[in-house]
């Protein structure tokens with residue numbers, strides 16, 4: 001048994017070294033990827049439940065890695081946050097999303113572009129200036145840009161963060177509370193922030209129609225949000241049954257695999273064209 005213990009210890013220790021090596025490799029790769037601007041942006045549509053049309057897209061970052069393939073944000077955004085690199089990535093994504101939005105406008109499609117901002121981002125007012133200059137340079141109207149911040153981050157905002165949000169709102173962009181329902185905040189607290197919409201987290205949408213408590217919870221969120229003049233987006237809509245309940249509940253928009261998986265930039269215009277014909 002002792003020998004086994006020893007072997008196991010050695011296994012764990014080399015496993016840890018391997019993980020440390022992998023982390024260092026990822027960190028170096030991340031820095032190079034930022035410098036070389038290799039990140040790709042995928043776009044996932046949001047559908048208006050009232051009209052059936054595409055209301056806008058959410059920009060979702062991907063990292064094409066020479067050896068590991070297309071890395072999903074779940075595997076590098078947390079590390080980028082820890083290393084203080086996420087803001088640079090978010091600015092690259094914003095720049096691409098604005099260019100995509102402008103291309104859509106020029107092709108005759110008025111769609112909003114939503115971009116995620118990570119927790120560490122809003123701590124500095126400098127960020128507001130970077131966002132302003134990216135938007136100005138793009139020629140895409142600020143009014144058609146949505147910045148998503150998570151509910152848990154919104155709850156941790158100090159006065160500096162709130163001021164940054166207010167300055168962002170003054171640029172004309174809208175703010176959305178992401179992953180709503182996971183952070184135990186109150187809508188009345190959120191209403192003190194310059195927020196235009198909430199995105200109901202996928203975990204609540206999943207069991208809509210099968211779990212009566214989740215169905216009621218979503219109905220309650222929609223009602224409360226509307227009474228505060230907030231619009232509501234449901235995330236992770238995968239089934240037509242979920243969509244029709246959300247429509248009955250007067251949820252404003254649906255996002256999820258049912259409508260489309262996130263798509264590369266090259267597919268966006270064709271997608272919009274096809275939706276218009278349908």
Ligand code: C2E
Pocket residue numbers: 044059060061072073074077086089090093116117118178179202235236237238255256257258262
């Ligand atoms: P999120 O902001 O909540 O984005 C939604 C995630 O749910 C996306 O994962 C999307 O592909 C996935 N999703 C959409 N519809 C469905 C569905 O019907 N079913 C299921 N099972 N999943 C669905 P993705 O692209 O892997 O992004 C994961 C998270 O990484 C995002 O969660 C966001 O928090 C973060 N992220 C992505 N792009 C960026 C970025 O540019 N900047 C920052 N700071 N964070 C980002």
Ligand code: CA
Pocket residue numbers: 058116148178
């Ligand atoms: Ca989001």
Ligand code: CA
Pocket residue numbers: 178179199201235
């Ligand atoms: Ca979300």
Ligand code: CA
Pocket residue numbers: 179201202
């Ligand atoms: Ca989420």
